[in-house]
Amino acid sequence: MTTETAQDIINRLDELLELERAALLKGNLEEIPILLGEKESLIDALNAQAPEQQNNLQNLQVKVERNQALLDSALQGIRKVAARMAAFRRIRRSLETYDESGRKHIIQGEVEHRVEKRA
Template structure:
């Protein structure tokens, strides 16, 4: 691969990493699936060519790691939301309280939300 083609791939990957960062920060996680094949292809193309411009590659590496931290944070947030929703579903049918003896008690709650019509 020519130096020119390699430089184009570096520039394209740099722009894609910035686009990925913007998507992560704005919560547009659905855009990440469209970016992944392009990102993999650019990284594969760059891995196959020896580079003399180490600072540029180090800059790309920093951006990849930065985006990975953002992605990890987004995944942790999604896990927290899923856990919270599961807890809310579980608690929706009961009420936890403590008795005078200090022991936790579960009180079942009727979850029938139907409306009875009377004439």
């Protein structure tokens, strides 16, 4: 059984945060949950170390905050895309317009084509 020092764990966590950043920048969001599991394990291992051995955590804090900002931006982008797609679906169902006197008119969209079977 190998005993990892706090610095070994910090180094591995640092590398993992760089991988997470690269995945976020590439838009490879499928990789994030996998990295999250590894990150949690490393943080648990680091928490098990004596407090005096936990040096150089400021660098990790900066990277964690940077990655959190990237993740927040990715989520915001996903929400915007979802809202845009919802708007397109609404437009396909009906289009709202206004006439010259300011009255709203609704133009129905998406005509359903059904074939009626008769015997």
